[in-house]
Amino acid sequence: MVARVGGMVPAALDAVRAAGGFPGLWKAIAHNLEKLRACLHNPSFHQACQLETKNKAVCRELLQSVADMLAWATDIAGRCRGPLTAGKMQMRSSIDEVAVKLDISLRDCELLLKIGELYDEGPLDGTSTCVELQRLLAWLEMSHTEAKILALDGLLEALNKDEKRVVSMFGRDNVSAVVQLLTASWPEVVRDKAATVVCHVVITGSSNAWQLLESEVAIPPLIRLAKSGSQKAVVTLHHLSSTSFNTAWVIVSHGGIGPLIDMCNCCVKTGGDSVTQSAAAGTLKNISAAPHVRQLLADHGTVGAMVGLLHCSDALPESKEHAAECLINFTSSANDDCLRRAVVSEGGLYALLLYLGDTNWHEAGVRAIRNLVGVISTTSGDTTRMMKRLGGEQRCVPLLVRTMREVESGVSNSAREVAVQMLASLATYPPNAMKMGKDLACVAGLVHLLDPDRYNTRYKHAIQCLLSLTSTSKRCREIMTLLRTNSHLRRLSDLNVEGATELLHRLEGGRLRSLFGIRKQ
Structure with a gap:
């Protein structure tokens, strides 16, 4: 087929040289046709066309497009042999199109010639990977879809064999060529394969590529691919979003929040793709580390999506970890109680209580709960009252009691202390206090923490909580007395622990009034 296409060049050259009307354009076309003829007659070009079967198909496609271009150029040039009396602008447009298609064909043929020359060099032991990569990158630069697919398949195969070495050979131009294939102008199969290559580059962390990938050049097409469900695009965004706040802002500014939340919600409702789910949650977690975008994330429904993941029994542990850490980021803004609420x-x-209770209360989670204590424990205001009511209605008390009582389970003192602090805050809302007072496990756990021989920690919050409970019922006070609360309180009172004396007076005063029938004044 090379000989047949090469035989078409002289006829095209003769027609072009004989054409009139636009001498400058025809001269440039003739010059490129000369270069094309030299390329087609080069032995290395023939070598490239005799490669293994998968390359032959691409070569046939390329040569057929060159043949079509030559036939069309010959036809257009033949129409320009006589003087042009009408349709000059239309003919000029046709000649320009011939020139463009010839440029593309010449560039593809020169790339194929380069591939042949690389094969002529032969794969040496120390340079075989480098030579093969250059061949694949040459295929990648060709204009034909099949050539792109051939190159991407070869790159993926090479990456699977020796990822770090292959990625280390990538330059900015190579990465840019792959990124261009992420755009909607290419078929989905090309975009998916390109996204997989980019994902390899990102995970490996090539310094040559990161600056380009973090920019607004690569992220928008990755977001569009993510919207279509590309797993690799989401994984790539996850890794890119971990690099800097600027990258997080680029994802946000190009509409990335909505699709990521949809992926999390979809996975919660239908099971979905667990890898995509984890990567989407991880990306939102990374973005939420940037304080200036948290409110925007909350407005889009990120908090609800993360809560849904924590409740989802089918979610991967990694997804739940990302969701918990995202909520921790939301609670870390010391001056933004709106997000905490x-x-x-x-x-x-x-x-958070449910998740962190299942993961032995790692300290980051303890900090998140402590942050929420701050917004719930405010002494006054309708908003604070609503927060305390919600804490009770959302069944948080049993989980807090469980954490407080898990003495031998490895729960840290800080976890136990923050659980008691939260209980003390919730207990200042009377309906919550009533429920706690009727819960023997809650009362017993609080009293247990007052034992100075067992705990070398602050008792303030346990005492505060018990003070709130003493007002709920006589039965609650009796239970406290039976549990030897008074003996603990006497010792704590001697140690000047805040609230110990007041609670002791309430319990002992209540007992004396019961004995002597003294009405409280």
């Missing part, structure tokens, strides 16, 4: 309102407190 949003976390409580969406059920985030209960979700």
Whole structure:
């Protein structure tokens, strides 16, 4: 087929040289046709066309497009042999199109010639990977879809064999060529394969490529691919979003929040793709580390999506970890109680307690609960009252009691202390106090923490909680007395522990009034 296409060049050259009307354009076309003829007659070009079967198919496609271009150029040139009396602008447009198609064909043929020359060099032991990569990158630069697919398949195969070495050979131009294939102008199969290559580059962390991939050049097409469900695109965004706040802002500014939340919600409702789910949650977690975008994330429903993941029994442990850490980021803004209230309102407190109780209360989770204590424990205001009511209605108390009582389970003192602190805050809302007072496990756990021989820690919050419970019922006070609360309180009172004396007076005063029938004045 090379000989047949090569035989078409002289006829095209003769027609072009005989054409009139636009001498400058025809001269440039003739010059490129000369270069094309030299390329087609080069032995290395023939070598490239005799490669293994998968390359032959691409070569046939390329040569057929060159043949079509030559036939068309010959036809257009033949129409220009006589003087042009009409349709000059239309003919000029046709000649320009011939020139463009010839440029593309010449560039593809020169790339194929380069591939042949690389094969002529032969794969040496120390340079075989480098030579093969250059061949694949040459295929990648060709204009034909099949050539792109051939190159991407070869790159993926090479990456699977020796990822770090192959990625280390990538330059910015190579990465840019792959990134260009992420755009919607290419078929889905090309975009998916390109996204997989980019994902390899990102995970490996090539310094040559990161600056380009973090920019607004690569992220928008990755977001569009993510919307279509590309797993590799989401994984790539996850890794890119971990690099800097600027990258997080680029993802946000190009509409990336909505699709990521949809992926999390979809996985919660239908099971979905667990890898995509984890990567989407991880990306939102990374983005939420940037304080200036948290409110925007909350407005889009990120808190609800993360709470849903924590409750989802089918979610991967990694997904739940990302979701918990995302909520931790939302609660870390010391001057933004609006976000903390949003976390409580969406059920985030209960979700965090449930998740962190299952993971031995790692300290990051303890900090998140402590942050939420701050927004719930405010002494006055309708909003605070609503937060405390929600804490009770969302069944947080049993989980807090469980944490407080898990003495031998490895729960840290800080975890136990923050659980008691939260209980003390919730107990200042009378309906919550009533429920706690009727819960023997809750009362017993609080009293247990007052034992100075067992705990070398602060008792303030346990005493505060018990003070709130003493007002709920006579039965609650009797239970406290039976549990030797008074003996603990006497010792704590001697140690000047805040609230110990007051609680002791309440319990002993109540007992004396019961004995002597003294009405409280």
